[in-house]
Amino acid sequence: MLLSFTSKTAGDAIVVRRDGKPLVSAYLEAFCNWIKEDLYPLFSESRQQSALELSRSTEGNAAEVSKGKQKVKELQDKVLDKITRARFYAWCNTKGIELKHY
Numbered sequence: 001m002l003l004s005f006t007s008k009t010a011g012d013a014i015v016v017r018r019d020g021k022p023l024v025s026a027y028l029e030a031f032c033n034w035i036k037e038d039l040y041p042l043f044s045e046s047r048q049q050s051a052l053e054l055s056r057s058t059e060g061n062a063a064e065v066s067k068g069k070q071k072v073k074e075l076q077d078k079v080l081d082k083i084t085r086a087r088f089y090a091w092c093n094t095k096g097i098e099l100k101h102y
Contacts, residue, residue: 027099034091039083046079 017023050072092099 024099026097030092030095030097030099031088033095034088038087038091042079042082046075049075 015023015028053068053071053075056068089099
């Protein structure tokens with residue numbers, strides 16, 4: 001299975017489960033596709049909004065800069081809060097991917 005998120009070759013990677021149980025390749029493939037199709041756009045949008053907030057706030061005084069940084073942190077936290085097992089399984093369901101629990 002070839003997984004690619006960048007145009008550069010990173011070399012071989014070993015992916016293991018924390019509990020030592022076998023990792024089914026379908027899980028890894030689904031997880032990588034979820035990142036690419038669902039999470040990556042969220043991060044891209046957040047990054048664009050953050051850049052806009054910072055560009056607005058750097059034009060003002062120190063209080064406005066601080067407020068802008070706080071808004072950026074809130075934007076980042078919103079994205080991080082969406083990285084959940086429930087969201088992953090919901091995405092799998094929309095794609096017709098049925099993952100068995102081992």
